[in-house]
Each structure stands twice: as C-alpha cells, then as structure tokens.
Amino acid sequence: xxxxxxxxxxxxxxxxxxxxxxxxxxxxxxxxxxxxxxxxxxxxxxxxxxxxxxxxxxxxxxxxxxxxxxxxxxxxxxxxxxxxxxxxxxxxxxxxxxxxxxxxxxxxxxxxxxxxxxxxxxxxxxxxxxxxxxxxxxxxxxxxxxxxxxxxxxxxxxxxxxxxxxxxxxxxxxxxxxxxxxxxxxxxxxxxxxxxxxxxxxxxxxxxxxxxxxxxxxxxxxxxxxxxxxxxxxxxxxxxxxxxxxxxxxxxxxxxxxxxxxxxxxxxxxxxxxxxxxxxxxxxxxxxxx
Amino acid sequence: xxxxxxxxxxxxxxxxxxxxxxxxxxxxxxxxxxxxxxxxxxxxxxxxxxxxxxxxxxxxxxxxxxxxxxxxxxxxxxxxxxxxxxxxxxxxxxxxxxxxxxxxxxxxxxxxxxxxxxxxxxxxxxxxxxxxxxxxxxxxxxxxxxxxxxxxxxxxxxxxxxxxxxxxxxxxxxxxxxxxxxxxxxxxxxxxxxxxxxxxxxxxxxxxxxxxxxxxxxxxxxxxxxxxxxxxxxxxxxxxxxxxxxxxxxxxxxxxxxxxxxxxxxxxxxxxxxxxxxxxxxxxxxxxxxxxxxxxxxxxxxxxxxxxxxxxxxxxxxxxxxxxxxxxxxxxxxxxxxxxxxxxxxxxxxxxxxxxxxxxxxxxxxxxxxxxxxxxxxxxxxxxxxxxxxxxxxxxxxxxxxxxxxxxxxxxxxxxxxxxxx
Numbered sequence: 001x002x003x004x005x006x007x008x009x010x011x012x013x014x015x016x017x018x019x020x021x022x023x024x025x026x027x028x029x030x031x032x033x034x035x036x037x038x039x040x041x042x043x044x045x046x047x048x049x050x051x052x053x054x055x056x057x058x059x060x061x062x063x064x065x066x067x068x069x070x071x072x073x074x075x076x077x078x079x080x081x082x083x084x085x086x087x088x089x090x091x092x093x094x095x096x097x098x099x100x101x102x103x104x105x106x107x108x109x110x111x112x113x114x115x116x117x118x119x120x121x122x123x124x125x126x127x128x129x130x131x132x133x134x135x136x137x138x139x140x141x142x143x144x145x146x147x148x149x150x151x152x153x154x155x156x157x158x159x160x161x162x163x164x165x166x167x168x169x170x171x172x173x174x175x176x177x178x179x180x181x182x183x184x185x186x187x188x189x190x191x192x193x194x195x196x197x198x199x200x201x202x203x204x205x206x207x208x209x210x211x212x213x214x215x216x217x218x219x220x221x222x223x224x225x226x227x228x229x230x231x232x233x234x235x236x237x238x239x240x241x242x243x244x245x246x247x248x249x250x251x252x253x254x255x256x257x258x259x260x261x262x263x264x265x266x267x268x269x270x271x272x273x274x275x276x277x278x279x280x281x282x283x284x285x286x287x288x289x290x
Numbered sequence: 291x292x293x294x295x296x297x298x299x300x301x302x303x304x305x306x307x308x309x310x311x312x313x314x315x316x317x318x319x320x321x322x323x324x325x326x327x328x329x330x331x332x333x334x335x336x337x338x339x340x341x342x343x344x345x346x347x348x349x350x351x352x353x354x355x356x357x358x359x360x361x362x363x364x365x366x367x368x369x370x371x372x373x374x375x376x377x378x379x380x381x382x383x384x385x386x387x388x389x390x391x392x393x394x395x396x397x398x399x400x401x402x403x404x405x406x407x408x409x410x411x412x413x414x415x416x417x418x419x420x421x422x423x424x425x426x427x428x429x430x431x432x433x434x435x436x437x438x439x440x441x442x443x444x445x446x447x448x449x450x451x452x453x454x455x456x457x458x459x460x461x462x463x464x465x466x467x468x469x470x471x472x473x474x475x476x477x478x479x480x481x482x483x484x485x486x487x488x489x490x491x492x493x494x495x496x497x498x499x500x501x502x503x504x505x506x507x508x509x510x511x512x513x514x515x516x517x518x519x520x521x522x523x524x525x526x527x528x529x530x531x532x533x534x535x536x537x538x539x540x541x542x543x544x545x546x547x548x549x550x551x552x553x554x555x556x557x558x559x560x561x562x563x564x565x566x567x568x569x570x571x572x573x574x575x576x577x578x579x580x581x582x583x584x585x586x587x588x589x590x591x592x593x594x595x596x597x598x599x600x601x602x603x604x605x606x607x608x609x610x611x612x613x614x615x616x617x618x619x620x621x622x623x624x625x626x627x628x629x630x631x632x633x634x635x636x637x638x639x640x641x642x643x644x645x646x647x648x649x650x651x652x653x654x655x656x657x658x659x660x661x662x663x664x665x666x667x668x669x670x671x672x673x674x675x676x677x678x679x680x681x682x683x684x685x686x687x688x689x690x691x692x693x694x695x696x697x698x699x700x701x702x703x704x705x706x707x708x709x710x711x712x
Contacts, residue, residue, distance in 0.1 A: 046399070126549070127540025147484070147543025149693065234485045237542045237689045253371035255678055256396040258378055 031269075038262035046259075054263035063235075064264065067242040070153060071271065074221045074243075077157055081217050082210065085165040089172035090198060093179075103173070110166035114224065117163045118231030122146070125155060125232075149240035152233050156241055157221075160228055164220055168213045175209030215279045222272065244268040326358045327614075327623055330373065331387035333606075333640075335363030342636040350626035354619055373397070384614040385623050388429050390420025390604040391674035392681065401428045402610040407621035415628060415645040417604025419510075419670050429607035430628045431645035432636065433567040436602025437495040437671060438661055440575060442476075443583045445560045449473040456587040460499070463590040467536055470560045478536035480559035482550025483692065484543055486685015491546070492528050493684075494601040494671035495563035499589030500524050501672075503597050510670045516706030520593055526698045527592065529691045542689050546570070555579065566643045567605045572657040573641035581655030588664065600664035601671035604645060677712035680705060 041050040058064045088106060092099045109117065124131050125145035132142040145155045183205065187197045203210065226245045233241045235250065244264060252261035333339045347359055362383065364372055370393065376382030377400040388394040394401070403426040412418065417431035443453035449470040457463035467478035481488050498506060501520050508515065515521065532541060538553050551570045554562035555578035564570045575584045588598040608627045610620040626632065633644035637651070643661060651658045673681060684705055690696035 043396070043399075122545075125543075127543050142539075144540050144543050147540050147689075147693075149689075149695070236484060236486060236686070238693070238695070239686045249371070250682075252374060253368070255682070256370070256374060258374055 034262050035266050037259055038266050040259050042257045042259045050259075054260050055267070057260060058263055058267060063239050063242055064244075064247055066239055067244045067247045068271075070241065070243050071222065073153065074157065074225075075218070078214065078218055078221065081157075081161045081165070081221065082168065082213050084161060085168035085172055085213065086206075086210065088165070089169050089176060090202060092169075092173065093176045103169075106169050107166035109163045112163065114160075114163065114227030115231055117159060118228045121155075121159045122232055146233055147237050149238045152237055153241045156225070156228055156232050159232065160221065160225055163228075164217075164224075167220075168217055171213050171216070172206070172209060175206045179205045211282055215283060218275065218279065222275065244271070325356055326360065327385060327620060328383040329359060329361045329385045329387075329608075329623070330364055330369075330376075330383035331361065331608075332364055332366040332369050333387060334361040336640070338640040339636065341639055342632050345632040345635050346623075346627045346629065349629045349632060350623050353622050353626070357619055359623060380613060382611060382613070384611055384620045385608055385627075386611065387432075387606055388421070388609050389606055390417065390429075390431070390435065392676070392678035394421055394428055394607075394609065395423045396678060398423050398426075398428050400612055402612050402614070402617055402620075403428060404430065404610060404621055404624065407618065408625060411625060411628060414630070414648060416647050416665060417602070417607075417645045420604035420674060421607045421609070429604075429609035430624050431604035431607040432628055432633065433605035433642040434602050434645055434665065435568070435605025436566045436600055436643075436661075436665075436668065437491050437563050438566060438586045438600060438657075438664070439495055439561055439589060440554065440564045440572070440657070441561045441585045441587055442554065442557055442559075442579060443585045444579065445470055445474050445476050445557060446585075453585060456585065457590045460590045460592040464534075464536070467560065474557075474560075476557060477538045477553075477559040478561060479531060479538070480550045480553035480562040481532070481537035481541040482544040482546035482553075483541045483685075483688060484545040484549075485547075486682070486688060487546040488541060488550070489528060489684055489688030490673040490681060491563040492531075492688075493524055494673045496527065496589045496592065497524060497672040498598045498601060498669065499596050500527065500592045502593075502595050506669060506672070509672055510675050512675070514675075514706075514709055516702055516709065522698055522702050523593060525688075525691065525702055528688060529698060532692050542692050551575075566602060566661055568640070568642060571641065572655065572661065576655055576657070581657065584655065584657045586657045586660040586664075600661065600668035602665060602668045603670050603674050605642070607645075676709060679712055680708045683708050 038054055039049055039051060040046070041048050041053065085106075088102070092103055096102075123129055126132075127142060127144055127147065131145065136142060143151060146152050179202070183201050184197060187201050192200065223245070225243055226249070229235060229241055229243060229246050235242045235246050244267070248261045248264045248268065251257040251264060334343050343361060350357075350359060373382070373386065374397075377397060388397075405427050408427065408430050411430060415431050417434045418427055420435075421427055421429035421431060441456055446453040446456075446466075449466075450473065451466055451469060457466050464478075470476055471478070481492075483489060497509075500523050501509065501518075505515065505518060505520055531537060538544065538550070538559055544550050544553070547569065551562065551564065551574065553559050554564075555575060557579070562570075564575070566572075572581075572584055572586070588600060589596075591598060608624045610617060610624060614620045628645065630646050630648060633646040634649050636642055637644040637649055643651075643658070643665075647662070647665065651662050673684070676684070687696060687701040687704060691698065691701055
C-alpha cells in the first residue's frame, strides 16, 4: 500500500502546517516586509529604494541616540529593579511584623494599568504636587520631577519599578518556598548577620529565581514603558525620556515617516534579538546547573 | 485511523487558511463600493457632535438619497497612525477629517484637490489657507482654530485695573501683571510646556506683537528670515517671561492640556494663550469664571511697528481621498459637512468657532463676539506654517530655553536649519 505510506510520511508536515503557516504568514513575512520597507523613502521618495539613508538619518538624529542611550540606562538600572523585590521578599520570608499585609499591598500596583499609574504619579509628582509639598516641609527645595531632563527618566523608571515589582516579589516568594530553611537556621546558629545570610545563603540558594526575575524584569523594562512615557512625559523634557518604541510611534504617527519608523523598528528588533539570545543562553545555563 | 488523522489535519489547515483569507478580506471593505461612503474622523463619536453629524447627513441625503454614509470615529491619539497605514496601503476612507497645517500638507499625495467642487463655499467659509498647498485646496474647513489671549477680568478688577482696557504695549502689560501679582497673588501667564505646546501658543499668540507686518506675511508665505532680530526677540521673550517669574512654576512639567488651562480657570494666573475651538477656549473658561469675566485681547505691542492681530487658521476640515470612486459625490458630502445648518449645530453644541462666518454668535458672551469680530483682520498662526518636524524640534528647544541649557541664538539657529531643510 504505497499510497498509505506516503500519507503517513506527509502527516507530520500537514499537522505542523497550521502553526508554521501562522508564524510565516503573520510574523516572518510582515517582518521581512518591514525590513524591506525600511530601505525605501518617505514622502516624495515614497516607494523608492534609498539604501541605508534611513539608518544614516537615525544615527544622525539626537533623539534616536537619546532613545538608545536610555535603553542602556535601563539595563544599568536593572540590578536595582531586581534587588528591590528580592529584598522585600526576604523581609517577608523572615516574617517581619505585618508581612501578610505587605504581601498583598506590594502586589496591588501590578494590577493597575500603566495609564492609571501614570495619571496618579502625574498628580503626585506635579511641581506644586504632594511630593514637593512633603519635601518643602522637610526644608528641601522643590524638584521638578517630570520637568528636569536629568531627573525625569529616573522618575519614570522609578514609577515603572513601583508599578511592576509585585510580580517579581511573587516569583521570589515562590523561590523562597523551595529554599531549605535548615540552611538559614544553620547560618543563624553560626552567628551570621542579616547581610551575611543574604549574601552567602539566600542569593546562592535562589540563583535560578534571581536569573528568572532578571529576564522578566528586563523584558518588562524594554517593552512596556510606552504607556507610562506617553502619560507622564511624552518623551520630554527636552526629549530626555525617549525610548525606541516611543520614537517609532512619533515618527510613524506624528511625523508621517513610516519608512524611517520601520528602520527604527528594525534597529529595535536587532537589539531585542541580542538581548533575547543573551537571556536564552543565561536561562539555559541556569537550567544546566541543577 | 491514520486516514482519519490525515483528514483532520487537512481540515485544520484549510480552516487556518480560510481564517487568514477572511481576515485580509475585511480590510478592503472601505474602498468606496458603489452607493457607500466611509468617513473617518475623531469627532462623530462625541455626543456633542451628534446633531452636527445628523444635520450634515440630512443635507447630503437630499442631494444623493441612494448613497449610504458610514462614519467611523477613531481615537484621536491613534488617528494619524491609522490613517498613515490606510494611506500606505492605498485603501481607506473616502472622506476624512484633518487638522489644518502640517498634518494635512504632509499627506496631500493621498488627497484629491477640491477646488473645482467647493468654489461656491469660498466666500461663506473662512480658514481655507490651512488646507491649501501649492495653490490647491485639499479640504473644506469646519472650524477655525486660533490663539486668542484670554484674560481674567475679575482679577483685573481686584487689582484695580480696568478690565475693559487690557494693555496695548508690552511694558504696560508687564506692569499690569506686577500689579495683579501683588494684589491677588496670581501669576501673569498660565503656561504648560510639558508636551512642547506652550511655545507654539506663545509664538503664535504674541508673534503679531513682535514681528513687523511684512515679516509676518513673509513668514506665512514661507520666506522666514530666522536671522531677523524680531524672530530672535520672540524666543528671547519666551525665556524672559519665564525667568521673570511671569509663568506658573514648573512650566516644563505642566501639561498644556489641561493643567495649564486649569491654572487659568482656578484664577491662579491672569492670562492664558488658549484656543478658539474644541478645548481650552471661551466655553470651557466661562464654565469656571462666568462668561462676563472672560476677556479676549490681542497681543500687546512688543516692538514698535508691529500691528497685533488674531492668529487663526482653519482648525479641522474634511478632505477627499484620491482613491474614492466618485469624487463628485464625496465632495458633495464634504460640502454637506460644511453647510451652514450643520456648522451652526457644531458651534452651539461642541463649543467651536465654526468656519462659517455668517453664523450669529452674539448670545454666547463677549469673548466669542470679540473673537469673531477679530477674525476679519486675523492672520494665519505662525507655528502652523512650520513643518511638524520643526514644530517638534521647537518644543524640545523651548524646554531647553526654559531650563537654560541652550541659548536663544543657538536655538534659533537650529530651528532655521530644520526649517530650511523641510
């Protein structure tokens, strides 16, 4: 029965065909179109091949350079964004007074949409808002949180961390559940300080959890800041809080430069590809350790 | 058994393909099939625009009873992004709403010149220039948008100033502000430059008091002399006003929409350069300050020889896409959307200065009456003449001017470069 055997041979291909088709038609093909589009011009040169002109323009654009610099800054701030939920989870693990309450309270902001969080902090951080009123009460001059180009990016990242650290916290708490409490007790009996316990017992014990939180926090920082930026600073002041995503949106939607936006998207895609591959190798290595 | 598995797989694949197919099909529905026009805008979903749309539809139905009109309201933040995608694919609405100035001029490649259809409306409607490029008209104006300087008459009264006689020159204006500040504690200007919009309003609001009439007309005509001392003066004045403490604190972190307007509405500032239509205008302010307390003034004279006028343009207007099947019918819809009856409803409900100058506005308070009377001598706004790229750059530079990280000379030089490149 040769016909039956051929059908048998083809069956696996047919079975994976829907998934492959969806990926090829809806993901890879548009991606290629986008990359191809980034080599064409805008406006009067619409549809005409312009080589690397768009990429040259990107590199010349101080706004895009700022956006890339801010990506670097986010990567540098990543340890802080991971340390905060880690430390707080440690305190909850050590059952500080009120730890049950904190567990719920810390997670709460994670369920708010960035738009709502942004609007809340717009009010709190306004020049004549409560944050500056408190500082004034302490005798410290007002800080223009969202109007000072040196401060604004940190204000936005700070708010993003505040809004999202609940997720990391939950992952850390899950990690703590697998931590052998005998090790912590032994450290205590040996007279280790809190800092020593964290450094020598908890960090090594939770290395896989920490790596996982690193990866997810990084993804969060690089891909979901748009809403906050849009609401809190609109890329300002002085363009200091631009990120590539926001830049792409401005070029496509406000400046009517779709081809330039495609070039910026391709650049962002390459960055994310590198970051993603690093993360995959990190996770793979972490998996091999056990 | 195996046979059945194969068939199931084939069925799934076929369904998946069919799914893809139908998804791409639905996009082409708006390509002006016979007897149907699709309109894109960001207004028709508002309750305040309901009677306007209804009147326009009724007017159109009289002319073309067989043609169905479908209004699709897009969210404004996404509007030009969606429109850009539609234009890119060469498929989209037949008629679409545009902001005047850069937003429509950047996209005229996709639009149909309307001159042969709207000739009869040229006299009745004002604000055509904002929808014109290279001598061709691409949209018919619905509203007028401009930047009157609003002032709070009750603060003037409290400070012992004559509310009916605002300052005619800059020194007098600054002196009035000083009086108001000492007597009432209110700042001179409500200023919001978080989005870089403050400078646009400032440039247009006070520009006619700084530039000579010749310089002003040249600017609008595209012959912008950035080396002129008066052009530099506008940007120096922008910095000076902030340095002297005439603005509310933290202008760079105050959003024009709507925090700066809130400062004016709560009487914490005596003046604001606002809008004529949609938002931040006479109707909004009157709700908080009462219509009789909202005054409108033209720019005080900053440099001798300037003749202040109201800066305004066509605000929003409807255009026709190049790919529409029957341009005449689509143009007729645009004409219905700008008919006197429809615009009257728009003015009354939505709080907009309609492009139709024959509408009677005397019942809406002194501010509107002043604005409408000033439209006769008004000129196009300075910032609207700039490309969107230059306007964006100006926003960033204006923030740097306030924070002191760029000099006026350097800022003007960069603007000149950007303006000449576009």
